[in-house]
Amino acid sequence: MAAAREFGVPLTLVGDRERVEAELARHDCTGLDIELWHASEVVGMHDSASDAVRKKKDSSIRVAFELVKGGEAAAVVSAxxxxxxxxxGMFVLKRMRGIDRPAIAQLLPTLTGSTLVLDVGGNVDCKPDHLVQFAVMGEVYARFVMGLQSPxxxxxSNGEEAxxxxxxTRETSVxxxxxxxxxxxxxxxRDVFNGSVDVVVCDGFVGNVVLKLSEGLAxxxxxxxxxxxxSSLLSQIGYLLCRKAFNNFRKTVDYAEYGGAPLLGINGVGMICHGGSNPKAIKNAIRFAYDYxxxxxxxxxxxxxxxxxxKSVREREANEAPADAKERVVS
Amino acid sequence: MAAAREFGVPLTLVGDRERVEAELARHDCTGLDIELWHASEVVGMHDSASDAVRKKKDSSIRVAFELVKGGEAAAVVSAxxxxxxxxxGMFVLKRMRGIDRPAIAQLLPTLTGSTLVLDVGGNVDCKPDHLVQFAVMGEVYARFVMGLQSPxxxxxSNGEEAxxxxxxTRETSVxxxxxxxxxxxxxxxRDVFNGSVDVVVCDGFVGNVVLKLSEGLAxxxxxxxxxxxxSSLLSQIGYLLCRKAFNNFRKTVDYAEYGGAPLLGINGVGMICHGGSNPKAIKNAIRFAYDYxxxxxxxxxxxxxxxxxxKSVREREANEAPADAKERVVS
Incomplete structure (x- = not known):
């Protein structure tokens, strides 16, 4: 609702109609462009990915991507x-030409801006070609979303020397x-946080360690x-005086400011949010998906x-066109 | 000098005699058990590891390990x-029976104590057997050095589920x-810092990323x-009042408290220190090596x-006995 109100994003909420309506009734939606779309099934956190794709055809996540495929929506946001x-996303919208494995890209804060790390989405045991694809996708994201001229x-790696x-990494580098x-x-x-690089490429195993370690350490x-x-009264008084600085700092490292992580490499837009996202995170994810x-x-x-x-242009069958044209966000 | 004075560790300093003597002359060594041992060659930071082993036979690092081999010293400390x-260390003292690749183990601070991470020493492209060896060595270190009963x-990994x-990791886990x-x-x-595990096993590529990311993020x-x-005067006053808390915190995460990282899996003791170590870090590394x-x-x-x-007991040739008995530290 905050995203619809603050940013004017038209939204379709996909899920169990009764439960979504009951939730909506608790808020004032006057004048907001919010639609409902019923989906009877749910993919749980412990279901396998293939359940979402093959067994549960009417699950909210599958239906949401079908809406993008059918031109009813431009992007999917999911927590x-x-x-x-x-x-x-891969099953319904298909991969972009040239991409073997879509990747999830995460922005992390630095002293001067932010760094994009990909993959953080579980592409373990990657081949060099996969990492090269991640690099190309990350570069485009950095140029057109982060606004960098030459990211x-x-x-x-475990050291800067070749x-x-x-x-x-050695084969990928070549x-x-x-x-x-x-x-x-x-x-x-250490370069992930010091602003000396804009796009950091790694396999999904290492990317997950980077992400979870950063969260845990912070x-x-x-x-x-x-x-x-x-542990001391004096410190507590001191803390009260510099609390604003602490809050500003917390805002800088707050994942909710980034909202979600884009799923790159499919013919459409998917934004993946942390399972424990707060309203601000979902709001920002919707805005990012809309902008994207x-x-x-x-x-x-x-x-x-x-x-x-x-080579991929000539050799591979053409996939469907990117779903950039549509403007509705599914959440 | 601080290690010799505070902990009574007998020391042999290995290196260019003139330069070491000139440095010693600037301090009061009265009553301290400090010897010099001349070594004419130096392995630089950009030399290859094999230089230290084959080409530069009179390099300080090689001579130091020779002193351990010859029973003149019990441990080597190097920055x-x-x-x-x-x-x-591997070349001179040989690997322990059952070990294919020695590992470097690093202690990291947690809320309740510390976590040992290994390998952080550059063993990239490991096989499952190597990680199992790291686990066994780390467990022994945690019991006898960190004092844990059942570490x-x-x-x-990129998730807790099997x-x-x-x-x-899957083969290693089996x-x-x-x-x-x-x-x-x-x-x-995130578990590296939350105290839910004592010994964290990974290959040296991932271990290096963990270490450098932690340093960089902190x-x-x-x-x-x-x-x-x-950014504000009020905050600055507040900071002055809680500065002690900040300093205590800094001490908790200060690498110098840990001194160095042990090289595990060789027939002897080697302690590897950060290249930018301050005197406190070297002092603590010497104490740790001595205790070890x-x-x-x-x-x-x-x-x-x-x-x-x-199987390794029967199948492999017996290596030399561990060098635990000697008590002199080479630095």
Whole structure:
């Protein structure tokens, strides 16, 4: 509702009609462009991704992507089972030409802006080709969503020297040098937060470790500091005086400001939110999804993919056109 | 000097005699058990590990390990090229029976104590057997150095469910269930800092990312908070009042408290320090190395390795005995 009101996004809510109506009745929706679309099934957090795709044809996540496919909506926003969201998006909308594995990209805050890390979506045991595809998609995202002219693309490694890395990163590095990107070579874990790189490429195993470690460390640092401050009255008074600084800081590192992580590489827009998202996070995710669709990022991505992987244009069957044109968001 | 004075550790300083003597002359060493041992060559930070081993036979790092081999010292502490330290340690002292690849183990602070992460030493492209060996060594370290009765051992993965992980972690997990360890399964990035696991096993590529990301994030968080606090006078006054809390916090996450990271899996003791170590870090590393040697951790590790890998006892040639008995530290 906040997204519809603040940003004027037209919304279709997909799910059990009775439950969604009961929830809507508790709010004032006057004048908002909000529709309901009934879906009888639910993909739970412990269901497998294939349930979402094959067994539960009337699940809300599958129906939502069908709406995008049918031109009824431009983007899907989901805080449900992320594996299922990824699978349903791929199954219904198909992969973009040149992409073997769609990726989930996460923005992380730095001192000067933010860094995009991909994949964080569970693409474990990647091949070099997959990482190259992630790099191309991330570069387009950084240009057209983050607004960077020539985003610096790096491979996450265990050292900056070319002699470092593992088999996967070394082969990927050779391939990336031939692509039309501002590829800056290997970057290290510390570079994720220091603003020296814009797009950090890694497999989904490493990406997940990066994401969860960052969340965990930020939380632990906060708790440690709180415990120290509580240990003396003077510190507590001091804390009250600089509380505003703490709150500003918290806002900088708050995942809710970013809202969600885009699913890149499908013919359409999917935004994946944290399972424990608060209203602000969902609101921002809807805004990001809307912007993404309006800006036609997928058309730019398709062009860049064709430029980067010319063989795939000739050799592969053409997939459907990107779903950039439509403007309705499904949530 | 501080280590010799505060902890009574007998020390041998290995390096260019003239330069070490000039440095010593600037301090009061009265009554301290400090010897010099000349080494004419230096392994630089950009030299390859094999230089330390084969080409530079009189390099300080190689000579230091030779002193351990010859029974003149019990442990080596180095803040030099860590790859070279690892290579020299392996070459001179040989691997323990049952170990294919020695590992570097790093302690990281949590809310309630600390977590040991290994390998952080550059063993990229590991096989499941290597990770199992890391687990066994880490468990022994946690029991005899960290003082834990039944340390919880976990594999770092992209989710806790057994269905997660990559090829490496899945095979390792099957193998680890058969070993005499308190193996608790997969852990996630956030668990590294929340105290729910004592020994975190991963390959050296992932371990390096964990280490550098943690350092980088902690540094960035500190800078962000500082910038926010500086932005208003009230906040600055508040900061002055709770500065003690900040300092205590900083001490908790200060790498110098841990001093260095042990090189596990060689027949002797090696402690690897950060290249930018301050005197406190070196002092603590010397104390840790001394304790490690005195406690006979390597003998315990050899027993546990034989118990965990009974085949290796019969099939492999016996290596030399662990160097636990000697008590001199080489630095």
């Amino acid at each position: 449900g089972n992320s594996g299922a969201t990824m699978a349903a 610096r693309v790096g491979i996450l 002699s470092k890395g593992n088999e996967l 391939l990336l040098r031939e692509k039309p990107l501002n590829y800056i070579g290997y970057v290290e874990g 939380e632990t640092v906060g708790k440690m500091l709180k415990a120290e401050i509580k 669709a309006l800006k036609g990022v997928n058309s730019r991505m398709a062009e860049k993919l064709d430029e980067s992987f010319p | 030099g090229n860590s790859g070279a330290t690892m290579a020299a 919880r051992v976990g594999i770092l 269905s997660k992980g990559n090829e490496l 193998l680890l269930r058969e070993k005499p360890l308190n193996y608790i399964g997969y852990v996630e990035g 540094e960035t968080v500190g800078k962000m908070l500082k910038a926010e606090i500086k 040697a005195l406690k006979g951790v390597n003998s315990r590790m050899a027993e546990k390795l034989d118990e965990s890998f009974p």
